Amino acid sequence: MKVAGFTFIRNAVKNDYSIVEAICSILPICDEFVVAVGYSEDGTRKLIEDIDSPKIKIIDTVWEESLREGGAVFAVETNKAFSNISKDADWAFYIQGDECVHENDLPEIVKEMQDNLHDPRVEGLLFKYNHFYGSYDYTAESRRWYRREIRIVRRNLDVSSYRDAQGFRINGRKINVKLIDAYINHYGWVRPPHGLVKKGQNFETFYNPDAVVQEVPVTASFDYGNADVLKHFKGTHPAVMQNRIAKANWKFSIDPTKAKNNDSFRIKLLLKVYALTGIRVGEYKNYKIIK
Structure with a gap:
């Protein structure tokens, strides 16, 4: 069984993306790893080179600046990386620059790839x-955020990144997937308040062609109201994240019990149903789960 990792990145230093940690978290179970590095202003390419692994293959790209709506450029860059994976790879493992996998989950992930390798139903x-x-x-939950997503696909299928690179499709249709007992840790919202404001402005430029980036003072505050539920995390973080975590130098003083109290009755009811049953009514699913 041959496994290829793939991702895309640009201006990782400038935008404080944990891309090195992302790559290194799954590199041990990959036979090769394709990184589409967009033209950057901050030494991002050297950052990837310094991982110093013979498994890594860097693809230099130039982002299409005309793709400024709906985050479409993210999917285009993802597809560039995917298309450069060796043809003899069985599985392609995708990870984004603000994601990470815990080392404790790697054996289960490998087992699932092996167990489903010869089952064509599992795409x-x-x-x-x-x-x-x-x-x-x-950790936070929101009805506007995905709680599950595809991160491993078969290499030999006509797979393409969908919309703003949240998931994948095959010739436009949803992919048949198996839900596995493994997690992607998403750290994109872990920044000091002014960093989150800057991130929001930067992201907006890829979704709205008229967006304007403004200077953000270090004292800027951030509205954390887009989370429905906030929970204290009782688990452990991936080993590759420990140095970054140790350098965190800001205080997060939100009270989880008071983090969200202005939802409509409908939203409160839906959240209650989810808390009691685990069913998220009306959830958008960019996939089809098979048993």
Whole structure:
């Protein structure tokens, strides 16, 4: 069984992406790893080179600046990386620059790839998500966020990244996947308040062609109201994240019990149903789960 990792990145230093940690978290179970490195202003390419692994293959790209709506450029860059994976790879493991996999989950992931290698019904593997929020000590949930997503697909299928690179499709249709007992840790919301404001501005430029980036003072505050539920994280973080976590130098003082109290009655009811049953009514699913 041959496994290829793949990802894309640009201006990782400038935008404080944990891309090295992301790559290194799954590199041990990959036979090769394709990184599409967009033209950057901050030494991102050297950052990837310094991982110093013979498994890594860097593809230099130039982002299409005209793709400024709906985050489409993210899917284009993802597809560039995928297309450069060796043809003899069985599985392609995708990870984004603010994601990470715990080393304790790697054996289960390998087992699932092996167990499903010869089952053509399984076109991809679906992961659960931990969305860390504001701090490495808290996770958040929101009906607007995905709680599961495809991160492993078969290499030999006509797979393409979908919309803003959240998931994948095969010739436009949803992929048949198996839900596995492994997590993607998403750290995109773990930044100091002014960092989250800057991230929001930067992201907006890839979704709205009229967006304007403004200077953000270090004292800027951030509205954390887009989370429905905030929970204290009681688990452990991946080993590759420990140095970054140790350098965190801001305080996150949100009270989880008071983090969200202005939802409509409908949203409160839906959250209650989810808490009691685990069913998220009306959830958008970019995949089809097979048993």
